[in-house]
Amino acid sequence: MEEGVRPAPCRAKGGAPGFKVAVLGAAGGIGQPLSLLMKLNPLVSVLHLYDVVNTPGVTADVSHMDTTAVVRGFLGPNQLEAALTGMDLVIIPAGLPRKPGMTRDDLFNKNAGIVRSLCEGVAKCCPNAIVNLISNPVNSTVPIAAEVFKKAGTYDPKRLLGVTTLDVARANTFVAEVLGIDPKDVNVPVVGGHAGVTILPLLSQVHPPCSFTPDEISYLTKRIQNGGTEVVEAKAGAGSATLSMAFAAAKFGDACLRAMRGDAGVVECSYVASAVTELPFFATKVRLGRAGAEEVLPLGPLNDFERAGLEMAKKELMESIQKGIDFMNK
Ligand SMILES: NC(=O)C1=CN([C@@H]2O[C@H](COP(=O)(O)OP(=O)(O)OC[C@H]3O[C@@H](n4cnc5c(N)ncnc54)[C@H](O)[C@@H]3O)[C@@H](O)[C@H]2O)C=CC1
Ligand SMILES: O=C([O-])CC(=O)C(=O)O
Numbered sequence: 051m052e053e054g055v056r057p058a059p060c061r062a063k064g065g066a067p068g069f070k071v072a073v074l075g076a077a078g079g080i081g082q083p084l085s086l087l088m089k090l091n092p093l094v095s096v097l098h099l100y101d102v103v104n105t106p107g108v109t110a111d112v113s114h115m116d117t118t119a120v121v122r123g124f125l126g127p128n129q130l131e132a133a134l135t136g137m138d139l140v141i142i143p144a145g146l147p148r149k150p151g152m153t154r155d156d157l158f159n160k161n162a163g164i165v166r167s168l169c170e171g172v173a174k175c176c177p178n179a180i181v182n183l184i185s186n187p188v189n190s191t192v193p194i195a196a197e198v199f200k201k202a203g204t205y206d207p208k209r210l211l212g213v214t215t216l217d218v219a220r221a222n223t224f225v226a227e228v229l230g231i232d233p234k235d236v237n238v239p240v241v242g243g244h245a246g247v248t249i250l251p252l253l254s255q256v257h258p259p260c261s262f263t264p265d266e267i268s269y270l271t272k273r274i275q276n277g278g279t280e281v282v283e284a285k286a287g288a289g290s291a292t293l294s295m296a297f298a299a300a301k302f303g304d305a306c307l308r309a310m311r312g313d314a315g316v317v318e319c320s321y322v323a324s325a326v327t328e329l330p331f332f333a334t335k336v337r338l339g340r341a342g343a344e345e346v347l348p349l350g351p352l353n354d355f356e357r358a359g360l361e362m363a364k365k366e367l368m369e370s371i372q373k374g375i376d377f378m379n380k
Contacts, residue, residue, distance in 0.1 A: 068095030068118065069307050072137045074168050075144025077104035079292035080184065080299065084143060085112050087300035093307040094119040100133035101144070102126055134175035138310065141303055142168055145185035147290040148282050154187040154245045155370065161185050162194055162377050169195045173202035180209045180306055180342045184299055188212045188244040189367055192321055192331055193374030208342035211306070212321030214244050214333045215298035216291060220277040221251045228266055240274065240319055241334045241349060242363040243370065249275045250363050254353045267355060309338035322346060329364060331371055
Protein backbone atom coordinates (compact mmCIF):
# COMPACT_ATOMS: atom_id res chain seq x y z
CA MET A 51 0.00 0.00 0.00
CA GLU A 52 1.22 3.49 -0.78
CA GLU A 53 2.24 5.65 2.11
CA GLY A 54 0.18 8.82 2.64
CA VAL A 55 1.82 12.23 2.52
CA ARG A 56 3.35 12.96 5.90
CA PRO A 57 4.24 16.49 7.00
CA ALA A 58 7.87 17.13 6.05
CA PRO A 59 10.34 17.34 8.96
CA CYS A 60 11.54 20.67 7.55
CA ARG A 61 13.68 23.38 9.08
CA ALA A 62 12.07 26.80 9.41
CA LYS A 63 12.61 28.97 6.35
CA GLY A 64 12.44 32.78 6.49
CA GLY A 65 9.54 34.15 4.42
CA ALA A 66 10.82 34.96 0.94
CA PRO A 67 10.28 38.59 -0.07
CA GLY A 68 7.56 38.94 -2.65
CA PHE A 69 3.83 39.27 -3.06
CA LYS A 70 0.98 37.08 -1.86
CA VAL A 71 -1.32 36.14 -4.71
CA ALA A 72 -4.63 34.25 -4.69
CA VAL A 73 -6.28 32.60 -7.70
CA LEU A 74 -10.05 32.10 -7.21
CA GLY A 75 -11.35 29.41 -9.58
CA ALA A 76 -7.90 27.80 -9.57
CA ALA A 77 -9.07 24.32 -10.59
CA GLY A 78 -10.71 25.51 -13.82
CA GLY A 79 -9.65 25.61 -17.43
CA ILE A 80 -8.00 29.02 -16.94
CA GLY A 81 -7.24 28.57 -13.25
CA GLN A 82 -4.91 25.57 -13.62
CA PRO A 83 -2.50 26.95 -16.25
CA LEU A 84 -2.73 30.38 -14.58
CA SER A 85 -1.70 28.83 -11.26
CA LEU A 86 1.24 27.16 -13.00
CA LEU A 87 2.31 30.46 -14.57
CA MET A 88 2.00 32.38 -11.28
CA LYS A 89 4.09 29.69 -9.55
CA LEU A 90 6.79 30.49 -12.14
CA ASN A 91 6.67 34.22 -11.33
CA PRO A 92 9.66 35.21 -9.16
CA LEU A 93 7.69 38.16 -7.70
CA VAL A 94 5.27 35.73 -6.00
CA SER A 95 6.24 34.44 -2.54
CA VAL A 96 2.91 32.87 -1.55
CA LEU A 97 0.31 31.45 -3.94
CA HIS A 98 -3.16 30.56 -2.63
CA LEU A 99 -5.32 28.35 -4.87
CA TYR A 100 -9.06 28.47 -4.14
CA ASP A 101 -11.95 26.69 -5.84
CA VAL A 102 -15.15 24.86 -4.90
CA VAL A 103 -13.75 21.62 -6.41
CA ASN A 104 -10.43 19.82 -6.94
CA THR A 105 -8.01 22.26 -5.29
CA PRO A 106 -6.22 19.56 -3.24
CA GLY A 107 -5.06 17.86 -6.44
CA VAL A 108 -4.14 21.03 -8.30
CA THR A 109 -2.29 22.33 -5.25
CA ALA A 110 -0.31 19.10 -4.70
CA ASP A 111 0.62 19.11 -8.36
CA VAL A 112 1.67 22.78 -8.69
CA SER A 113 3.45 22.74 -5.31
CA HIS A 114 6.05 20.25 -6.61
CA MET A 115 7.46 22.82 -9.06
CA ASP A 116 10.84 23.89 -7.67
CA THR A 117 10.25 27.63 -7.87
CA THR A 118 10.13 30.05 -4.92
CA ALA A 119 6.41 30.56 -4.24
CA VAL A 120 4.89 28.56 -1.38
CA VAL A 121 1.59 27.06 -2.59
CA ARG A 122 -1.46 26.43 -0.41
CA GLY A 123 -4.83 25.07 -1.45
CA PHE A 124 -8.31 26.03 -0.17
CA LEU A 125 -11.52 24.16 -0.93
CA GLY A 126 -15.07 25.48 -0.67
CA PRO A 127 -16.71 28.53 0.93
CA ASN A 128 -15.61 27.59 4.47
CA GLN A 129 -12.00 28.12 3.41
CA LEU A 130 -12.51 31.29 1.35
CA GLU A 131 -11.55 33.62 4.20
CA ALA A 132 -8.33 31.72 4.90
CA ALA A 133 -7.55 31.79 1.18
CA LEU A 134 -7.93 35.58 1.02
CA THR A 135 -6.46 36.81 4.28
CA GLY A 136 -3.27 38.81 3.72
CA MET A 137 -3.36 38.70 -0.09
CA ASP A 138 -1.81 41.52 -2.16
CA LEU A 139 -3.29 40.47 -5.52
CA VAL A 140 -6.46 38.44 -6.14
CA ILE A 141 -7.00 37.04 -9.64
CA ILE A 142 -10.56 35.81 -10.34
CA PRO A 143 -11.23 33.37 -13.20
CA ALA A 144 -14.14 31.64 -11.35
CA GLY A 145 -17.38 31.02 -13.19
CA LEU A 146 -19.01 29.32 -16.16
CA PRO A 147 -17.54 29.58 -19.66
CA ARG A 148 -19.57 29.91 -22.88
CA LYS A 149 -20.74 27.15 -25.19
CA PRO A 150 -21.35 27.68 -28.93
CA GLY A 151 -24.37 29.91 -29.60
CA MET A 152 -24.09 31.78 -26.28
CA THR A 153 -23.08 35.40 -25.75
CA ARG A 154 -20.97 36.41 -22.78
CA ASP A 155 -24.07 38.11 -21.38
CA ASP A 156 -25.80 34.69 -21.29
CA LEU A 157 -23.36 33.85 -18.44
CA PHE A 158 -24.64 36.73 -16.32
CA ASN A 159 -27.21 34.78 -14.29
CA LYS A 160 -24.67 32.20 -13.08
CA ASN A 161 -21.54 34.30 -12.81
CA ALA A 162 -22.95 37.47 -11.23
CA GLY A 163 -23.63 35.65 -7.95
CA ILE A 164 -20.24 33.91 -7.97
CA VAL A 165 -18.41 37.22 -8.46
CA ARG A 166 -20.52 38.89 -5.78
CA SER A 167 -19.72 36.26 -3.13
CA LEU A 168 -16.00 36.16 -3.95
CA CYS A 169 -15.76 39.96 -3.85
CA GLU A 170 -17.58 40.02 -0.52
CA GLY A 171 -14.75 37.79 0.71
CA VAL A 172 -12.15 40.18 -0.69
CA ALA A 173 -13.84 43.16 1.00
CA LYS A 174 -13.80 41.32 4.32
CA CYS A 175 -10.38 39.65 4.27
CA CYS A 176 -8.04 41.65 2.03
CA PRO A 177 -9.72 45.00 1.34
CA ASN A 178 -6.44 46.53 0.14
CA ALA A 179 -5.69 43.83 -2.43
CA ILE A 180 -5.63 44.61 -6.11
CA VAL A 181 -8.30 42.57 -7.94
CA ASN A 182 -7.89 41.28 -11.50
CA LEU A 183 -11.37 40.21 -12.64
CA ILE A 184 -11.58 37.71 -15.51
CA SER A 185 -15.05 36.12 -15.03
CA ASN A 186 -17.52 36.98 -17.81
CA PRO A 187 -19.40 39.05 -18.69
CA VAL A 188 -16.53 41.37 -17.66
CA ASN A 189 -18.54 44.41 -18.86
CA SER A 190 -21.02 43.65 -16.03
CA THR A 191 -18.95 41.76 -13.45
CA VAL A 192 -16.59 44.72 -12.87
CA PRO A 193 -19.56 47.03 -12.03
CA ILE A 194 -20.90 44.25 -9.74
CA ALA A 195 -17.56 44.06 -7.92
CA ALA A 196 -17.49 47.86 -7.56
CA GLU A 197 -20.98 47.81 -5.98
CA VAL A 198 -19.93 45.05 -3.55
CA PHE A 199 -16.91 47.08 -2.47
CA LYS A 200 -18.99 50.28 -2.19
CA LYS A 201 -21.50 48.51 0.05
CA ALA A 202 -18.65 47.20 2.21
CA GLY A 203 -17.07 50.67 2.38
CA THR A 204 -13.80 49.41 0.88
CA TYR A 205 -14.12 50.62 -2.73
CA ASP A 206 -11.00 52.10 -4.29
CA PRO A 207 -11.52 52.32 -8.07
CA LYS A 208 -7.76 52.07 -8.65
CA ARG A 209 -7.68 48.56 -7.21
CA LEU A 210 -10.38 46.98 -9.39
CA LEU A 211 -9.20 45.97 -12.84
CA GLY A 212 -11.15 44.05 -15.49
CA VAL A 213 -8.78 41.87 -17.50
CA THR A 214 -8.90 42.65 -21.25
CA THR A 215 -5.33 41.60 -21.98
CA LEU A 216 -6.46 38.70 -24.18
CA ASP A 217 -8.05 41.19 -26.60
CA VAL A 218 -4.68 42.96 -26.86
CA ALA A 219 -2.83 39.64 -27.27
CA ARG A 220 -5.18 38.63 -30.09
CA ALA A 221 -4.94 42.05 -31.73
CA ASN A 222 -1.12 41.94 -31.58
CA THR A 223 -1.12 38.40 -33.03
CA PHE A 224 -3.51 39.09 -35.91
CA VAL A 225 -1.93 42.46 -36.81
CA ALA A 226 1.56 40.92 -36.75
CA GLU A 227 0.33 38.20 -39.11
CA VAL A 228 -1.00 40.78 -41.59
CA LEU A 229 2.17 42.90 -41.36
CA GLY A 230 4.47 39.85 -41.52
CA ILE A 231 6.36 40.80 -38.35
CA ASP A 232 6.93 39.28 -34.89
CA PRO A 233 3.94 39.78 -32.51
CA LYS A 234 6.32 40.73 -29.71
CA ASP A 235 7.17 43.90 -31.67
CA VAL A 236 3.51 44.94 -32.07
CA ASN A 237 1.31 46.86 -29.64
CA VAL A 238 -2.34 47.45 -30.48
CA PRO A 239 -4.43 49.44 -28.01
CA VAL A 240 -7.84 47.79 -27.55
CA VAL A 241 -10.40 49.96 -25.76
CA GLY A 242 -14.08 49.86 -24.74
CA GLY A 243 -15.06 46.59 -23.09
CA HIS A 244 -14.81 42.83 -23.45
CA ALA A 245 -17.69 41.55 -25.65
CA GLY A 246 -18.45 41.81 -29.36
CA VAL A 247 -18.69 45.40 -30.63
CA THR A 248 -17.53 46.77 -27.28
CA ILE A 249 -14.05 45.39 -28.13
CA LEU A 250 -12.61 48.31 -30.09
CA PRO A 251 -9.11 47.88 -31.51
CA LEU A 252 -7.49 51.23 -32.37
CA LEU A 253 -5.71 50.23 -35.56
CA SER A 254 -4.80 53.87 -36.23
CA GLN A 255 -2.61 53.78 -33.10
CA VAL A 256 -0.70 50.56 -33.73
CA HIS A 257 2.93 50.54 -32.69
CA PRO A 258 5.10 50.45 -34.80
CA PRO A 259 3.26 53.07 -36.87
CA CYS A 260 1.76 51.47 -39.99
CA SER A 261 -1.25 51.79 -42.25
CA PHE A 262 -3.85 49.26 -43.37
CA THR A 263 -6.10 48.95 -46.42
CA PRO A 264 -9.88 49.20 -45.81
CA ASP A 265 -10.08 45.41 -46.35
CA GLU A 266 -7.40 44.77 -43.74
CA ILE A 267 -9.16 47.09 -41.25
CA SER A 268 -12.46 45.30 -41.75
CA TYR A 269 -10.86 41.82 -41.45
CA LEU A 270 -8.78 42.71 -38.38
CA THR A 271 -11.58 44.48 -36.51
CA LYS A 272 -14.00 41.57 -37.00
CA ARG A 273 -11.40 38.93 -36.12
CA ILE A 274 -10.33 40.72 -32.93
CA GLN A 275 -13.96 41.29 -31.86
CA ASN A 276 -14.80 37.62 -32.56
CA GLY A 277 -11.61 36.09 -31.14
CA GLY A 278 -13.43 34.59 -28.16
CA THR A 279 -16.21 33.16 -30.33
CA GLU A 280 -13.61 31.72 -32.73
CA VAL A 281 -12.21 29.65 -29.83
CA VAL A 282 -15.65 28.74 -28.41
CA GLU A 283 -16.69 27.36 -31.82
CA ALA A 284 -13.40 25.52 -32.37
CA LYS A 285 -13.74 23.89 -28.92
CA ALA A 286 -17.28 22.85 -29.94
CA GLY A 287 -18.84 22.67 -26.47
CA ALA A 288 -15.68 21.99 -24.46
CA GLY A 289 -15.41 25.59 -23.19
CA SER A 290 -13.78 28.84 -24.22
CA ALA A 291 -10.25 30.22 -24.33
CA THR A 292 -8.25 28.87 -21.38
CA LEU A 293 -4.58 28.60 -22.38
CA SER A 294 -4.29 31.97 -24.15
CA MET A 295 -6.36 33.49 -21.33
CA ALA A 296 -4.07 32.05 -18.66
CA PHE A 297 -1.12 33.47 -20.59
CA ALA A 298 -2.83 36.88 -20.83
CA ALA A 299 -3.85 36.87 -17.14
CA ALA A 300 -0.32 35.90 -16.07
CA LYS A 301 1.07 38.75 -18.19
CA PHE A 302 -1.39 41.24 -16.70
CA GLY A 303 -0.83 39.92 -13.16
CA ASP A 304 2.92 40.27 -13.64
CA ALA A 305 2.45 43.87 -14.83
CA CYS A 306 0.42 44.60 -11.67
CA LEU A 307 3.11 43.04 -9.46
CA ARG A 308 5.95 44.92 -11.17
CA ALA A 309 4.00 48.17 -10.69
CA MET A 310 3.27 47.27 -7.04
CA ARG A 311 7.03 46.74 -6.57
CA GLY A 312 7.56 50.30 -7.81
CA ASP A 313 8.61 49.82 -11.44
CA ALA A 314 7.90 52.93 -13.50
CA GLY A 315 6.24 53.07 -16.92
CA VAL A 316 4.02 49.99 -16.60
CA VAL A 317 1.12 50.60 -19.01
CA GLU A 318 -1.55 48.03 -19.94
CA CYS A 319 -5.10 48.16 -21.31
CA SER A 320 -7.72 47.36 -18.67
CA TYR A 321 -11.45 47.84 -18.03
CA VAL A 322 -11.60 50.23 -15.07
CA ALA A 323 -13.59 53.06 -13.48
CA SER A 324 -12.97 55.85 -15.94
CA ALA A 325 -13.79 59.44 -16.86
CA VAL A 326 -12.52 59.02 -20.44
CA THR A 327 -16.12 58.77 -21.74
CA GLU A 328 -19.46 59.51 -20.07
CA LEU A 329 -19.63 55.83 -18.99
CA PRO A 330 -18.57 54.91 -15.44
CA PHE A 331 -16.38 52.02 -16.69
CA PHE A 332 -14.32 51.82 -19.86
CA ALA A 333 -11.17 50.04 -21.05
CA THR A 334 -8.21 52.14 -22.16
CA LYS A 335 -4.52 52.11 -21.48
CA VAL A 336 -3.87 52.64 -17.78
CA ARG A 337 -0.63 53.41 -15.98
CA LEU A 338 -0.17 50.88 -13.20
CA GLY A 339 1.53 51.81 -9.94
CA ARG A 340 1.84 50.70 -6.33
CA ALA A 341 -1.86 51.49 -5.77
CA GLY A 342 -3.20 49.86 -8.95
CA ALA A 343 -4.58 51.84 -11.92
CA GLU A 344 -2.97 55.13 -10.92
CA GLU A 345 -3.69 56.95 -14.17
CA VAL A 346 -6.35 56.23 -16.78
CA LEU A 347 -4.92 57.37 -20.09
CA PRO A 348 -7.00 59.14 -22.75
CA LEU A 349 -8.23 57.53 -25.96
CA GLY A 350 -5.91 59.50 -28.24
CA PRO A 351 -6.90 60.60 -31.73
CA LEU A 352 -9.52 58.37 -33.41
CA ASN A 353 -10.35 58.16 -37.11
CA ASP A 354 -13.94 58.21 -38.47
CA PHE A 355 -14.20 54.39 -38.47
CA GLU A 356 -13.08 54.21 -34.83
CA ARG A 357 -15.39 57.07 -33.80
CA ALA A 358 -18.36 55.17 -35.30
CA GLY A 359 -17.19 51.99 -33.50
CA LEU A 360 -16.92 53.92 -30.24
CA GLU A 361 -20.56 55.02 -30.45
CA MET A 362 -21.71 51.39 -30.99
CA ALA A 363 -19.48 50.18 -28.15
CA LYS A 364 -20.78 52.79 -25.71
CA LYS A 365 -24.43 51.92 -26.38
CA GLU A 366 -23.92 48.22 -25.56
CA LEU A 367 -21.55 48.92 -22.68
CA MET A 368 -24.00 51.26 -20.96
CA GLU A 369 -26.62 48.49 -20.85
CA SER A 370 -24.15 45.92 -19.50
CA ILE A 371 -22.89 48.29 -16.82
CA GLN A 372 -26.43 49.17 -15.74
CA LYS A 373 -27.33 45.45 -15.60
CA GLY A 374 -24.45 44.86 -13.17
CA ILE A 375 -25.40 47.82 -10.97
CA ASP A 376 -29.09 46.79 -10.96
CA PHE A 377 -28.15 43.22 -9.92
CA MET A 378 -26.58 44.62 -6.76
CA ASN A 379 -29.38 47.04 -5.97
CA LYS A 380 -32.51 44.96 -6.57
N1 LIG B 1 -11.75 38.15 -19.43
C1 LIG B 1 -11.46 37.36 -20.43
O1 LIG B 1 -10.80 37.77 -21.39
C2 LIG B 1 -11.89 35.93 -20.42
C3 LIG B 1 -12.79 35.48 -19.50
N2 LIG B 1 -13.16 34.16 -19.47
C4 LIG B 1 -14.12 33.75 -18.43
O2 LIG B 1 -13.43 33.13 -17.35
C5 LIG B 1 -14.33 32.28 -16.63
C6 LIG B 1 -13.70 30.93 -16.35
O3 LIG B 1 -13.48 30.22 -17.54
P1 LIG B 1 -12.89 28.72 -17.52
O4 LIG B 1 -11.73 28.64 -16.60
O5 LIG B 1 -12.73 28.30 -18.92
O6 LIG B 1 -14.12 27.94 -16.86
P2 LIG B 1 -14.07 26.51 -16.08
O7 LIG B 1 -15.48 26.07 -15.94
O8 LIG B 1 -13.09 25.61 -16.72
O9 LIG B 1 -13.49 26.92 -14.66
C7 LIG B 1 -14.17 27.73 -13.78
C8 LIG B 1 -13.81 27.35 -12.38
O10 LIG B 1 -14.53 28.20 -11.49
C9 LIG B 1 -14.88 27.41 -10.38
N3 LIG B 1 -15.95 28.03 -9.61
C10 LIG B 1 -17.29 28.02 -9.83
N4 LIG B 1 -17.91 28.68 -8.85
C11 LIG B 1 -16.97 29.09 -7.99
C12 LIG B 1 -17.00 29.81 -6.76
N5 LIG B 1 -18.12 30.24 -6.22
N6 LIG B 1 -15.82 30.04 -6.15
C13 LIG B 1 -14.66 29.63 -6.70
N7 LIG B 1 -14.56 28.94 -7.83
C14 LIG B 1 -15.72 28.69 -8.47
C15 LIG B 1 -15.29 26.07 -10.97
O11 LIG B 1 -15.29 25.05 -10.00
C16 LIG B 1 -14.20 25.89 -12.04
O12 LIG B 1 -13.10 25.18 -11.52
C17 LIG B 1 -15.59 32.22 -17.48
O13 LIG B 1 -16.58 33.07 -16.97
C18 LIG B 1 -15.13 32.69 -18.85
O14 LIG B 1 -16.16 33.23 -19.63
C19 LIG B 1 -12.65 33.25 -20.33
C20 LIG B 1 -11.73 33.66 -21.28
C21 LIG B 1 -11.32 35.02 -21.44
O1 LIG C 1 -15.32 34.21 -25.50
C1 LIG C 1 -15.46 33.81 -24.33
O2 LIG C 1 -16.55 33.41 -23.88
C2 LIG C 1 -14.29 33.86 -23.42
C3 LIG C 1 -13.66 35.18 -23.57
O3 LIG C 1 -14.07 36.15 -22.97
C4 LIG C 1 -12.63 35.32 -24.59
O4 LIG C 1 -12.08 34.32 -25.07
O5 LIG C 1 -12.35 36.47 -24.96
